[in-house]
Amino acid sequence: MNYLTMIVLLGTSLLGSVAGVLGSFAVLRRRALMGDLLSHAALPGLCLAFIIMGQRHFAGMLGGALVTGLAGVALITLVCRFTRTKEDAALGIVLSTFFGAGVVLSSIIQHQEGGGAKAGLESYIYGQAVGMGRQDLYLIAGVSAAALLVVLLLYKEFKVLSFDSGFARAQGWPVLTLDMTMMGTLALVTVIGLPAVGVVLMAAMLILPGATARFWTNRLGPLLLLSGIIGCLTGGIGTLVSAGLVKEWLGFDPLGFGRSESNLPTGPVIVLCGTAVFLFSVFFAPRRGAIARLWDAVRLRGKIARENLLRTLYELGEPQLPNPPAVSLDQLLRRRAWKRTTARWLLWRAARSGLVQRELDGARLTERGLAEAARLVRAHRLWELFLIQGADIAPDHVDRDADAIEHLLTPEILSQLESGLPTAKLPETGVPTSPHTITANAVSGGKNAVGPPENEEGPLRA
Amino acid sequence: MLDWINQLDPNLQTDLWVITVGAMTNTACALLGCYLVLRRMSLLGDAISHAVLPGLVVAFVLSGSVHIVYMGLGALAVGMLTTVLIETLHRRGGVSEDASMGVVFTSLFALGVILIKRYGQAVDLDPDCVLNGLLELVVINRVEVFGYDVPRALVTIAPVLLLNVVFILLFWKELLISSFDPGLADTMGLKAGLIHYLLMALVALTTVASFEQVGSILVVAMLIVPGATAHLLCDRLRTMMLISAAIAVASAVLGHFAAVHFNTNTAGTMSVVVGMFYLAAVFFSPRYGILSALLRNFRTSLRIVREDLLGMLYRLEELAVPRTLEPREAKRAVGGGWLAGLALRSLLRRGDARRDAKALRLTDSGRRQATRLIRSHRLWEVYLVEQLGLPLDHVHEPAEHMEHFIGRDLQEQLAAETAETATDPHGREIPAESDSR
Numbered sequence: 086m087n088y089l090t091m092i093v094l095l096g097t098s099l100l101g102s103v104a105g106v107l108g109s110f111a112v113l114r115r116r117a118l119m120g121d122l123l124s125h126a127a128l129p130g131l132c133l134a135f136i137i138m139g140q141r142h143f144a145g146m147l148g149g150a151l152v153t154g155l156a157g158v159a160l161i162t163l164v165c166r167f168t169r170t171k172e173d174a175a176l177g178i179v180l181s182t183f184f185g186a187g188v189v190l191s192s193i194i195q196h197q198e199g200g201g202a203k204a205g206l207e208s209y210i211y212g213q214a215v216g217m218g219r220q221d222l223y224l225i226a227g228v229s230a231a232a233l234l235v236v237l238l239l240y241k242e243f244k245v246l247s248f249d250s251g252f253a254r255a256q257g258w259p260v261l262t263l264d265m266t267m268m269g270t271l272a273l274v275t276v277i278g279l280p281a282v283g284v285v286l287m288a289a290m291l292i293l294p295g296a297t298a299r300f301w302t303n304r305l306g307p308l309l310l311l312s313g314i315i316g317c318l319t320g321g322i323g324t325l326v327s328a329g330l331v332k333e334w335l336g337f338d339p340l341g342f343g344r345s346e347s348n349l350p351t352g353p354v355i356v357l358c359g360t361a362v363f364l365f366s367v368f369f370a371p372r373r374g375a376i377a378r379l380w381d382a383v384r385l386r387g388k389i390a391r392e393n394l395l396r397t398l399y400e401l402g403e404p405q406l407p408n409p410p411a412v413s414l415d416q417l418l419r420r421r422a423w424k425r426t427t428a429r430w431l432l433w434r435a436a437r438s439g440l441v442q443r444e445l446d447g448a449r450l451t452e453r454g455l456a457e458a459a460r461l462v463r464a465h466r467l468w469e470l471f472l473i474q475g476a477d478i479a480p481d482h483v484d485r486d487a488d489a490i491e492h493l494l495t496p497e498i499l500s501q502l503e504s505g506l507p508t509a510k511l512p513e514t515g516v517p518t519s520p521h522t523i524t525a526n527a528v529s530g531g532k533n534a535v536g537p538p539e540n541e542e543g544p545l546r547a
Numbered sequence: 548m549l550d551w552i553n554q555l556d557p558n559l560q561t562d563l564w565v566i567t568v569g570a571m572t573n574t575a576c577a578l579l580g581c582y583l584v585l586r587r588m589s590l591l592g593d594a595i596s597h598a599v600l601p602g603l604v605v606a607f608v609l610s611g612s613v614h615i616v617y618m619g620l621g622a623l624a625v626g627m628l629t630t631v632l633i634e635t636l637h638r639r640g641g642v643s644e645d646a647s648m649g650v651v652f653t654s655l656f657a658l659g660v661i662l663i664k665r666y667g668q669a670v671d672l673d674p675d676c677v678l679n680g681l682l683e684l685v686v687i688n689r690v691e692v693f694g695y696d697v698p699r700a701l702v703t704i705a706p707v708l709l710l711n712v713v714f715i716l717l718f719w720k721e722l723l724i725s726s727f728d729p730g731l732a733d734t735m736g737l738k739a740g741l742i743h744y745l746l747m748a749l750v751a752l753t754t755v756a757s758f759e760q761v762g763s764i765l766v767v768a769m770l771i772v773p774g775a776t777a778h779l780l781c782d783r784l785r786t787m788m789l790i791s792a793a794i795a796v797a798s799a800v801l802g803h804f805a806a807v808h809f810n811t812n813t814a815g816t817m818s819v820v821v822g823m824f825y826l827a828a829v830f831f832s833p834r835y836g837i838l839s840a841l842l843r844n845f846r847t848s849l850r851i852v853r854e855d856l857l858g859m860l861y862r863l864e865e866l867a868v869p870r871t872l873e874p875r876e877a878k879r880a881v882g883g884g885w886l887a888g889l890a891l892r893s894l895l896r897r898g899d900a901r902r903d904a905k906a907l908r909l910t911d912s913g914r915r916q917a918t919r920l921i922r923s924h925r926l927w928e929v930y931l932v933e934q935l936g937l938p939l940d941h942v943h944e945p946a947e948h949m950e951h952f953i954g955r956d957l958q959e960q961l962a963a964e965t966a967e968t969a970t971d972p973h974g975r976e977i978p979a980e981s982d983s984r
Binding site for chain 1: 654
């Protein structure tokens with residue numbers, strides 16, 4: 086690895102990690118697209134500074150970019166506050182017109198100065214990490230340190246602001262100032278990153294690590310740490326891939342880009358590395374990942390089917406209890422809208438876990454199965470009684486509701502329900518008699534039972 | 548039919564073509580944009596216009612040409628993919644909507660840039676053109692259609708504009724209902740989801756057809772800004788469509804001349820011009836503008852202070868021992884400041900009060916207004932005491948606020964609902980409705 090690649094590698098890793106950390110806040114606050122706005126709105130500032138300063142004055146241009154970027158944010162806030170334009174439209178309006186103004190200005194510069202000056206501005210739109218020099222690295226390092234310091238110092242404040250800004254306001258915190266500080270830091274990082282990865286992809290570097298880390302943790306501290314690490318790694322790996330170093334080390338080209346003469350552009354490769362990590366997390370993250378959720382849903386469905394089977398067996402043999410009779414498959418099918426194969430499979434599974442005992446083509450509840458079934462029937466009927474007495478619902482209307490909720494009632498809720506009932510209602514077994522006649526129609530459960538939990542964001546504990 | 552154009556001065560020809568193509572592109576975007584703005588999906592247009600890039604490259608690689616049909620197909624496919632991916636990530640993946648949008652379109656854009664670097668070097672798929680647009684060069688690239696020599700861009704955008712117009716006319720009702728109330732649309736059996744995807748397909752198609760002219764960022768400007776501007780100006784969808792189309796055309800014309808004048812990028816000036824239109828609407832829209840709201844508030848404040856002055860003079864006349872009020876005292880009594888001065892001057896000018904030596908006195912017309920106001924005030928007090936059971940010392944303040952907003956109808960209703968009392972809770976007489984208006 087040569088010296089120049091080393092500088093670029095350090096620069097992109099640093100940039101990736103600090104963008105990841107600050108971007109996480111933006112993602113948490115549902116402002117993920119603010120990064121996109123900041124980077125687009127920076128363009129006219131860059132050009133204006135260029136025109137005023139007359140030459141490529143790095144700090145001046147970054148200052149200009151910062152000013153117009155923040156002006157864009159302020160405009161959005163004002164437009165949303167004072168007109169009927171909604172936030173999404175306001176964001177789009179400011180983003181596109183500012184960028185349009187930037188294009189106009191850069192075109193004017195182009196005509197003024199000829200081709201030579203153009204290269205400087207062009208790199209801001211698509212990014213040119215390769216052009217990173219020692220000075221740029223120092224600047225990135227300085228800004229990253231400052232930004233991280235701000236996050237560290239204002240950690241508690243930013244945390245409250247991200248999760249409950251209303252609470253922060255009620256506590257008398259300077260919410261507006263904090264908000265401006267956060268946005269300003271974000272804008273600073275965005276502007277610093279523009280020359281390296283360009284306008285569109287800077288937005289990705291802000292969003293991707295935070296969105297990825299969100300799949301793995303529910304706590305803010307680890308989230309920030311993780312997104313910093315993810316940003317750093319994807320930045321580094323992206324740079325190595327685009328510089329062709331991965332190809333060199335491995336001895337072959339894993340991405341099949343070997344035929345291309347020129348190296349790949351760094352920004353897009355970094356972003357695609359981030360996308361790869363993101364996609365991996367979407368599928369494989371524990372708990373929040375797609376596969377984990379699918380598995381949970383399947384398990385829940387299996388549990389519901391098993392419990393429906395047990396309750397049906399109990400109700401069919403109720404007159405002969407406590408000695409459960411053998412129930413035939415046909416009897417079962419008359420009660421439940423199951424296919425024959427489904428019912429057989431359910432019985433087989435229940436038998437394997439020792440809940441029923443297979444007899445001929447039907448089954449008989451074992452002692453364990455009976456206890457479990459009694460628990461379920463009790464939950465079902467307690468809920469029905471509660472609905473009848475507590476919510477004043479007709480006895481022939483309660484079965485379906487109870488069917489849906491019986492699988493989720495905890496022992497605490499059950500004892501609460503029980504204590505609300507007149508004691509005389511409960512026979513010694515603890516299982517109340519059904520408040521309505523049990524018919525085939527009434528127990529059509531299964532399909533109407535609760536589905537997998539809705540896909541909503543779980544609570545994120547601060 | 549088009550021959551006369553080719554006989555014109557070349558500069559004028561350029562003007563004409565650039566404006567025509569620009570206006571058509573802008574209108575095609577603006578019409579769809581109205582729905583995007585209303586459905587709060589403006590940023591989906593932004594996302595799609597970035598994300599179609601890989602679709603274009605893949606279409607080029609597969610077909611070996613940059614013909615608009617292949618490009619359109621590629622863009623359509625990726626546009627749909629973008630929409631579906633964003634929704635799936637949001638609904639099934641538990642990613643918040645803005646983040647899923649940001650992730651999807653930037654990733655696809657990155658993929659597109661890499662694919663262009665990899666395959667697109669041979670073609671004129673110039674990322675710069677995709678982003679910035681080169682409308683001013685539209686006259687150079689020409690084709691022959693039905694014997695007429697026209698810019699190629701015109702042949703691309705005209706059918707798309709036509710398609711958009713036809714789509715909107717055909718599905719007017721469905722679009723209307725599903726934009727304002729998707730739930731209602733579903734219960735009525737209109738497929739809101741299908742309409743949504745059709746709309747997105749058209750956005751993708753329009754985006755790719757506009758790329759060459761205005762570039763992807765400026766497509767976003769044309770998709771969102773005219774619609775948002777029109778939304779500030781009116782309350783009916785039909786009017787909104789017409790206004791946004793007019794704005795689109797106007798910004799094409801003004802944008803072109805600005806670009807010629809400053810010798811710069813036409814697409815850029817068009818988006819700046821349309822932004823100016825929006826800014827103007829923000830301030831000067833008759834109903835929703837900031838300035839008009841300020842003006843409205845100012846007028847209301849002035850009216851309230853004026854009425855307060857009238858009410859005060861009326862109450863003075865009522866006193867057993869009449870006392871007069873000097874203008875300076877009167878102004879101080881209603882809060883002072885320039886507003887009070889303005890209100891007093893306006894009263895005098897309207898002839899509702901006159902200055903008698905140093906004292907202010909009501910004229911007949913002023914007394915009529917004052918009577919109405921005091922009647923409202925005291926009726927409201929009676930109502931609060933009788934119907935709401937408020938204590939006596941709690942009714943003056945609310946009545947002081949309400950008196951300015953009680954019209955004739957409400958007054959009659961109040962009189963009907965309160966018992967037939969001739970006095971207010973403080974024992975003062977409720978003046979009768981003066982018939983001589």
